[in-house]
Amino acid sequence: MPWQDLITRNFGWKAFSVLLASMIWYNIHTDIDGEVIPRRGPLGHSAAERFSKVPIEILHPQGAALPVKLSPAQVDVVVEGPVEVLEQLQTREIRVFVQPGKDHAASSSKVPVQVFVPPGVTVIQITPQVVTLERGANGSR
Structure with missing residues (x-):
């Protein structure tokens, strides 16, 4: 052949x-x-969008800004909302943060990641959902 x-x-x-x-x-x-993916939701036309490598902020209790390191220092966030809102949504409008626990004796701990998004937007997924916080590390983040 x-x-x-x-x-x-x-x-x-x-x-x-x-x-x-x-x-x-x-x-x-x-x-x-991370392109907008249109889909029909129960309340009308909505979409989902992925924001990659969003930096995590550390919310220290007042007067207790200890040097800490996060691992990983960034997360991926998938949000859902009206197409018009998601087209205007910027990465800086998605606030990702962790709150260190009150246990200052532990050198490292696992803390849940929390996300604040503008009104009309819903968080669908956070990857990873938990990060490691190491106290006493040189530098922050």
């Missing part, structure tokens, strides 16, 4: 496979890049 037959034999199926693979790649690629 000559090598030309490898290309021309069942050409329709091969072309269909390449087209299907391209469509799957495009869908995954646009989802990863």
Whole structure:
């Protein structure tokens, strides 16, 4: 069998496979890049959007700003809301923070990540949901 037959034999199926693979790649690629993904919600037209590598703030109790280090220092946040709101939403409007516990004896602890978003926007997912807080580390974050 000559090598030309490898290309021309069942050409329709091969072309269909390449087209299907391209469509799957495009869908995954646009989802990863955080493009607005429209979908119909129970209250009307809404969308979901992913914000990657949002920095975490540390909310210290008043007068207790100890040097700490977070691991990881950034999270990914998926939010949902009206398309018009999400198109205007900026990463800086999503406030991600942790609150150190009152246990100052422990050198490290796991703390939950909390997120504040503007009105009309709902947090769907936070990755990771818990971060490690190391007390007494040089520098903050």
